[in-house]
Amino acid sequence: MVEKRGAGIWFTHLSLILGIAIICFPIWFTFVASTVTQEDIIRPPMPLLPGPHMFENYAKAWNEGVNAPVSTMLFNSTVMALGITFGKILISILSAFAIVYFRFPGRMLCFWLIFLTLMLPVEVRIVPTYEVAANLGLLNSYSGLILPLIASATATFLFRQLFMTIPDEMVEAARIDGAGPMRFFWDILLPMSRTNIAALFVILFIFSWNQYLWPLLITTDPEMNTIVMGIKQMFPSGDDWADWPVIMATAMLAMLPPVAVVVFMQKLFVKGLVESEK
Amino acid sequence: MATITLNAVKKTYGKTEVIHGVDLDVADGELIVIVGPSGCGKSTLLRMVAGLETITAGEISIAGRKVNDLEPHERDIAMVFQNYALYPHMSVRKNLAYGLKIAKIPTDEINRRVAKAAKMLQLDDYLDRKPRQLSGGQRQRVAMGRAIVREPAAFLFDEPLSNLDAKLRVQMRMEIKALQRELGVTSLYVTHDQVEAMTMADRVVVMNAGIAEQIGPPLEVYRNPASLFVAGFIGSPPMNFINPALLSDIAPAEAETLGIRPEHCALTTAEAGRLSGTVAFCEALGADTLVHVRMADGSLLIVRSDGDPIETGEAVGVSLETPEILGFDSDGRAIRS
Structure with a gap:
């Protein structure tokens, strides 16, 4: 790194602060809007400093919301996001294990089939997937929210690449030590993939939390709404009246869990992406 | 056990x-x-x-x-x-x-x-x-x-x-x-x-x-x-391989190649040696020196000598401990005498 002195350091910091301010302003705006009353928002200019109604707005959002209380939607989102994340990790690590360490007929075919699904995101296969989910009676259920999104070619590919960097001698040493395949998986492969699992957890959690289209289709009952789609559902259609402070409070609450995941797992996340020592 | x-x-x-x-x-x-x-x-x-x-x-x-x-x-x-x-x-x-x-x-x-x-x-x-x-x-x-x-x-x-x-x-x-x-x-x-x-x-x-x-x-x-x-x-430096034509008087009849270890060769004057050539280069190891001698037929012969390095290009003779010479037949098998 080039060390800067004098005016240079001030300029650097100023531009960084400016950049942060630009990025943070919409979030600040949302926060302010969640602490004032409806009238304050509608009457221009919109206030830029927090008002005194924060507690009542958040309490209203949490307990009543517009269609469904935010607490319910947050719970639904958490179940869906964790379900998809853990499901994806479990399935992809096991399939990568099978593809890398076992020689069975059609092994490469399996790999390419998994790889091919990368080209078929939910949006492309949404109609048939909906049809299948509906026929299985998965509408308005957690299984319906989770299962269709649970397979992940990306994660499988990532684990495959990771396993391929683990030297063959590791497997051979384990075989001589008398560890069977699943024992090897639990005792050696899983701990060695720890940081990668953490990195993947962060990415996948945010991916799952932000699911919008699929939950919108599969849930019709407000009790099953997830928070990301729920915010959109709060918007008025036609001449309806929108409760903006409550919507903004909901938006703030929806942001908290992904932020918490990133903050608490940042260390492991970075380690997982950069660590190379095996 | x-x-x-x-x-x-x-x-x-x-x-x-x-x-x-x-x-x-x-x-x-x-x-x-x-x-x-x-x-x-x-x-x-x-x-x-x-x-x-x-x-x-x-x-x-x-x-x-x-x-x-x-x-x-x-x-x-x-x-x-x-x-x-x-x-x-x-x-x-x-x-x-x-x-x-x-x-x-x-x-x-x-x-x-x-x-x-x-x-x-x-x-x-x-x-x-x-x-x-x-x-x-x-x-x-x-x-x-x-x-x-x-x-x-x-x-x-x-x-x-x-x-x-x-x-x-x-x-x-x-x-x-x-x-x-x-x-x-x-x-x-x-x-x-x-x-x-x-x-x-x-x-x-x-x-x-x-x-x-x-x-x-x-x-x-x-x-x-x-x-x-x-x-x-086996052996470092490796054994020298010599064309039997150069030592026709002592080579076994069926020998295709003769071999001798560098430590069984010694440097001498150009006239006195069984073989002669010029010094191609020397590797000084401290305790001894490996002298690579370019023979008349162009092949290299390594001699382990306890002396100091010798100028490149100098004409030298090589004497051999003849009992240590091994013969190999056309299949590369050693000839047992």
Whole structure:
């Protein structure tokens, strides 16, 4: 790194602060809007400093919301996001294990089939997937929210690449030590993939939390709404009246869990992406 | 403690045969070094004994028990790998104990064996460290320890020292040898380094292109190589090969090539030597100097001399200790007189 002195350091910091301010302003705006009353928002200019109604707005959002209380939607989102994340990790690590360490007929075919699904995101296969989910009676259920999104070619590919960097001698040493395949998986492969699992957890959690289209289709009952789609559902259609402070409070609450995941797992996340020592 | 017997062992990959039938009897407590150039099949042979490669034909027995179809952990062997293959997320203690834990050996017995091995290898202070916190030599010791705690019938070493620097290699070479003596465990040791083969082995197996060219004690192999390949491979600097036409009066009739070790040649004046040539270059090693002499027919002859380096281009003569000259026939076999 080039060390800067004098005016240079001030300029650097100023531009960084400016950049942060630009990025943070919409979030600040949302926060302010969640602490004032409806009238304050509608009457221009919109206030830029927090008002005194924060507690009542958040309490209203949490307990009543517009269609469904935010607490319910947050719970639904958490179940869906964790379900998809853990499901994806479990399935992809096991399939990568099978593809890398076992020689069975059609092994490469399996790999390419998994790889091919990368080209078929939910949006492309949404109609048939909906049809299948509906026929299985998965509408308005957690299984319906989770299962269709649970397979992940990306994660499988990532684990495959990771396993391929683990030297063959590791497997051979384990075989001589008398560890069977699943024992090897639990005792050696899983701990060695720890940081990668953490990195993947962060990415996948945010991916799952932000699911919008699929939950919108599969849930019709407000009790099953997830928070990301729920915010959109709060918007008025036609001449309806929108409760903006409550919507903004909901938006703030929806942001908290992904932020918490990133903050608490940042260390492991970075380690997982950069660590190379095996 | 046990014997290892290989009986006409062969290995094919698809249609290519890489091991063409190797016979070997390893006595109880013996350290056998399998040496050869890269790709000669020495590691494959060792991995077949370990059970990491299937045996295409022939039979391998350990302690009198046929092991062809047994899993590696049922063969009562322990293996030390070239890159150590330590489990990176486990402490040294857990690395040592892992195999025993799987074998469901009682905890106090595991602790006893780990402590004993750690003491033997001076690893006591490092038991709670992770492999990445250790130096190369210490990792090598942990890999040894993992083999020792199993108390196996045989040790298998797959080029265990090739990842160490030269100085440490010399030290570990002696430590492994001493340890093997002390424990008296039958060992197979694969290396491409002929110095390791010479210094460590009770007997050497020289392999070339999937065939065991010669099996015997190191000095025996050095002094009486069975073939041109063994003569050229064992010994550093390598044996000199001379066209018999240059020494027609002493060469055996059927000899295609003559061989003599550099230490059995000496420099003399251009007139007095059996052979003569000019100095191509010199390698001063300190204690002695390797003089490369360009012969009349263009070939190079290495002479080990205790003198100082000689100017390039100077005309010299080479005298030979004629009883030490070996003859090789057209198949590269040694001619026994």
